[in-house]
Amino acid sequence: MSTESIRPLIGISCGDLNGIGLELIIKTVSNNKLLELCTPIIFASNKAINFYRKSIPDSNFNFQQIKDFTRINPKQVNVFNCWEEEVAITPGQLTPEGGKYAILSLTAAVEALKAGQIQGLVTAPIHKKNTQGDSFPFTGHTPYLKEAFAAKEVVMMMVASNMRVALLTEHVPVQEIGPHITKAAIVSKLKLIEASLKQDFGIDRPKIAVLGLNPHAGDEGLIGAEEENIIKPAIKEYKQQNNAIVQGPFSADAFFARGYHERFDAVLAMYHDQGLIPFKSLSHGEGVNFTAGLSAIRTSPDHGTAFDIAGKNKGDESSFISAIFTCIDIIRQRTAYRENRANPMKKLTNRLLANAVDEKIEE
Structure with missing residues (x-):
């Protein structure tokens, strides 16, 4: 051809x-x-x-x-x-x-x-x-x-040969990120990410990871409540409604340090630097x-x-x-x-x- x-x-x-x-x-x-x-x-x-x-x-x-x-x-x-x-x-x-x-x-x-x-x-x-x-x-x-x-x-998705990192929030000041972390927002982004992985990247059954907001993904509520009250319920709801493969919330530092990003088709980060710092460090320019x-x-x-x-x-x-x-x-x-x-x-x-x-x- x-x-x-x-x-x-x-x-x-x-x-x-x-x-x-x-x-x-x-x-x-x-x-x-x-x-x-x-x-x-x-x-x-x-x-x-x-x-x-x-x-x-x-x-x-x-x-x-x-x-x-x-x-x-x-x-x-x-x-x-x-x-x-x-x-x-x-x-x-x-x-x-x-x-x-x-x-x-x-x-x-x-x-x-x-x-x-x-x-x-x-x-x-x-x-x-x-x-x-x-x-x-x-x-x-x-x-x-x-x-x-x-x-x-829409979703800002960073793409490289070894990973895809999507952002829940983009150009938001750090002190204003908290109110943007909602169950509805996470579910909405997961829906777009899964649809894009299917139609834009040819992945029939995508696997998506979700990062936590706080250090150690909240440490079961000891370091922030967003993981327990918002992120986990959002993941559970999306999985149940869409029969999707979604896991998390993961501690962001350990997730990339241990190479877990290579086990998933995409990663949903909660905010700009949480996703882009490891992405730019690992995508080799x-x-x-x-x-x-x-x-x-x-x-x-x-x-x-x-x-x-x-x-x-x-x-x-x-x-x-x-x-x-x-x-x-x-x-x-x-x-x-x-x-x-x-x-x-x-x-x-x-x-x-x-x-x-x-x-x-x-x-």
Whole structure:
């Protein structure tokens, strides 16, 4: 089967113009083998692209400019010009312009995703300090995408080859986490996680672990009551209602230290750092942020704008490459899931299709 027939259109938002995003995008799409797997469409401007291309002298990077999607070249990197004006780019600096054009790129890419003009979206990092405001009242990509796609609930899920870590709460100050730990919230997140593991990752019978909130998972109520009063009842209810494999609550430190994450298909952490510190420590720089629960598919690298190395040709594109591969793989898995439900006889064909894509990724 020709890989050209299964090559999806992957949109890429540029992130903060002064951050590491465009450098990593250029490095990532410079690999011609990527064009055998997808058609990249970068939402930015040719001027911004050329600015960073000069700082990466060893890149083999060519692109085609487009202003509408009828002009896409499926065998080349395409740059969708979101703006024409000159924009001051100052790598490593937090400026209003950096945030303004990051949001312009993001909103253009999301509109294309909603219209079906692209099949997946990979977002480069933005900075909350220069994006959050009256015109963009969101703490990051995840809440924005939730509203953009009118999703009732979404889950921030960190994905790597050896683990998946989902978050109950995201960008919430530590002192405000407690009230967000509710039975209803845990049950809702577990439902989304299980559904995503089935349709996006092809796992028929997922195994999910749930972490406790307090040290030693509350130590049977001696160090906090959330485990006994909220988390355990939520797990019990979800298991009974859905015949699901869910275990916990586990003590977070012992769970990762003993390698228990490798026994489960996903882990639900109670708050941001509880999940992301071990994830980033164990994913070896190749982690991916996936927004589960959307009708569309969005991934991103697991790092921020990295102003300290922006414009210095020091960025490592490993996580960005993983984000694109994960996006492609989820597109394939979700398509196969829907086709299998509609027609189980297509299962063998979809397996052959998956093998063809996997062989290309491994080359």
